[in-house]
Amino acid sequence: xxxxxxxxxxxxxxxxxxxxxxxxxxxxxxxxxxxxxxxxxxxxxxxxxxxxxxxxxxxxxxxxxxxxxxxxxxxxxxxxxxxxxxxxxxxxxxxxxxxxxxxxxxxxxxxxxxxxxxxxxxxxxxxxxxxxxxxxxxxxxxxxxxxxxxxxxxxxxxxxxxxxxxxxxxxxxxxxxxxxxxxxxxxxxxxxxxxxxxxxxxxxxxxxxxxxxxxxxxxxxxxxx
Numbered sequence: 001x002x003x004x005x006x007x008x009x010x011x012x013x014x015x016x017x018x019x020x021x022x023x024x025x026x027x028x029x030x031x032x033x034x035x036x037x038x039x040x041x042x043x044x045x046x047x048x049x050x051x052x053x054x055x056x057x058x059x060x061x062x063x064x065x066x067x068x069x070x071x072x073x074x075x076x077x078x079x080x081x082x083x084x085x086x087x088x089x090x091x092x093x094x095x096x097x098x099x100x101x102x103x104x105x106x107x108x109x110x111x112x113x114x115x116x117x118x119x120x121x122x123x124x125x126x127x128x129x130x131x132x133x134x135x136x137x138x139x140x141x142x143x144x145x146x147x148x149x150x151x152x153x154x155x156x157x158x159x160x161x162x163x164x165x166x167x168x169x170x171x172x173x174x175x176x177x178x179x180x181x182x183x184x185x186x187x188x189x190x191x192x193x194x195x196x197x198x199x200x201x202x203x204x205x206x207x208x209x210x211x212x213x214x215x216x217x218x219x220x221x222x223x224x225x
Contacts, residue, residue: 001025001026001088001089001114002025002026002028002086002087002088002089003020003025003026003027003028003087003088003089003090003091003114003116004027004028004029004030004031004063004082004085004087004089004090004091005017005020005027005029005030005031005060005090005091005092006030006031006032006033006090006091006092006093006104007030007031007032007051007054007055007062008032008044008048008051009047009048009050009051009054009186009187010044010093010184010185010186010187011131011136011138011157011185011187012093012094012095012119012127012177012179013092013093014093014136014187014190015093015118015119015127015130015131015134015136016091016092016093016117016118016119017030017058017091017093018134018190018191018192019118019119020091020116020118021192023118025089025091025116027060027091028060028061028085028086028087029060029061029062029063029085029087030051030054030055030058030060030061030062030063031062031063031064031065031081031082031085032048032051032062032063032064032065033064033065033066033067033074033077033078033081034048034064034065034066034067035066035067035074036066036067044184046141046142046184046186046212046213046214047141047186047213047214047215049215050186050197050215050218051064053197053218053220054187054197056195056220057189057193057194057195057196057197057220058192058193058194059194063081063084063085065077065078065080065081075103075106075107078104078107079107079110079111082107082111082113083111087113088113088114089108089113089114089115089116090104090107090108090113090114090115090116091116091117091118092104092116092117093117093118093119094117094119094120094179095119095120095121095122095124095127095177095179096120096121096124096175096177096179097179101115101117101120104117124175124176124177124179125162125166125176127177128157128162128165128176128177129162131157132157132158132159132162134190134191135190135191136157136187136189136190136191137156137187137188137189137190137196138156138157138185138186138187138188139154139155139156139157139185139186139188139199139213140152140153140154140155140156140157140161140183140184140185141153141154141184141185141186141212141213141214141215142183142184142210142211142212142213143182143183143210143211143212144181144182144183144184144210145168145172145174145180145181145182145183145210146172146174146209147168147171147172147174148168148182148183148209148210150204150206150211152183153204153206153211153212153213154202154204154213157185184212186199186215189223193223194223195220195221195222195223196220196221196222196223197218197219197220197221198218198219198220198221199215199217199218200217200218200219201215201216201217202214202215202216203216
């Protein structure tokens with residue numbers, strides 16, 4: 001099936017994209033919606049400028065649209081973007097957010113597209129372990145929940161990191177996968193990438209009990225055969 005994949009550069013949308021490719025779908029486009037406010041209900045806001053690198057790394061054309069980020073208006077902006085594409089389905093990385101999934105389902109129904117959520121209701125621990133097994137290179141670029149500190153920013157998602165996330169879940173009840181916005185990620189390499197993204201410089205912002213990294217310099221590098 002010819003599809004568009006909603007992509008942020010984060011681990012969930014990237015894993016959903018990987019699964020879609022493995023299932024035989026033709027991913028014709030990556031689609032990124034850029035909110036003009038950080039508290040968007042539907043969309044990630046961190047490091048979306050890196051999607052240009054991401055799209056080149058996976059060799060899939062990127063389409064973008066801006067949105068105010070206001071509740072429900074941003075859903076209409078996504079629908080307008082998708083309505084212009086010659087695809088049959090929409091792939092996205094929702095795991096447990098009924099808010100997100102219900103709205104994308106309605107958009108797909110309105111446009112006559114198939115809604116494809118490859119990660120839907122998968123156990124979060126299983127998803128993280130799959131990411132590790134596939135050797136995705138993932139950086140934590142934002143933390144927004146109790147229990148996180150500045151040391152988490154720029155940390156790689158590895159076995160020890162997952163163990164520490166489990167401890168935070170037990171102590172504070174965070175979403176292990178971060179779908180409640182507890183933390184955000186950036187994927188710099190994956191098994192299906194044609195090139196690797198190398199982060200060269202970042203700028204850290206920390207405000208009281210939360211913060212984020214903005215990538216200020218990066219480059220694409222060829223992968224070893």
